[in-house]
Amino acid sequence: MQSSGHRFRDVEHHPLLTGDEGYDSPPSESDMADQGWFIRDGCGMVCALITWLLVFYADFVVMFVMLLPSRDFLYSLINGVVFNCLAVLALSSHLRTMLTDPGAVPKGNATKEYMDSLQLKPGEVIYKCPKCCSIKPERAHHCSICKRCIRKMDHHCPWVNNCVGETNQKFFVLFTMYVALISAHALILCIFQFVSCVRNQWNECSGFSPPVTVILVIFLCLEGLLFLTFTAVMFGTQIHSICNDETGISDWVIQNRFSAEAQGE
DSSP: OOOHHHHHHHHHHSOBOOTTOOOOOOOOSHHHHHHOOOOOOHHHHHHHHHHHHHHHHHHHIIIIIIITTOSOHHHHHHHHHHHHHHHHHHHHHHHHHHHSOOOBOOTTOOOHHHHHHHOOOTTOOOBEETTTTEEOOTTEEEETTTTEEEETOOEEETTTTEEEOTTTHHHHHHHHHHHHHHHHHHHHHHHHHHHHHHHSOTTTSOSSOHHHHHHHHHHHHHHHHHHHHHHHHHHHHHHHHHHTTOOHHHHHHHHHHHHHHHHHO
């Protein structure tokens, strides 16, 4: 059991609530819930827009450069349906991740009235975030971009313009999975397109001129390879974290703590 002196140092290091502190009443969360959840961050909004544009570009190249000019109707139909279904699922998962509250702690709930309603035991420690004036549940962390404490926060992802937390992590996992699948699909189609164009006349394998076709397909290959690598790794780390009930920030805190202890020794 910790001594009272050690507990007091914790109190100084982590601002806590006491019965003597007074705060204004917390703002109502019902109005914010009606308005929905959206982070007004310039960098995040630009990254989210770029994500959508890259998916639309991939769909354009796949459909209008590769599949529609193909003479094999069944090949074009099957691949077109599969690719577009995966693209729609990826974008819908992206929207759900971006527009879903990741698990924000009610802002400004660190009030005397709320403390009295918790019926705390004598000596029980409650941590308060000094930035958003809210009681921090276990494994909650404050995000400087969202300006809120997020329950089971994994990280803030600019590509979805939101934190990945307790309530939207499943949508983020689906988003990374679908992007990895359409990236792999696009790479396979690019390989088939190059083989087809080499075997046949370049003017017949696409509705565009050969130089334009080569540039569009090469750029799609680079995009697919980059996003396949990134999203596959992210998908794997997310699945590992879920299976082990961990978060990216908790792992980072533990690693820093071990590093500090090793340096102290």
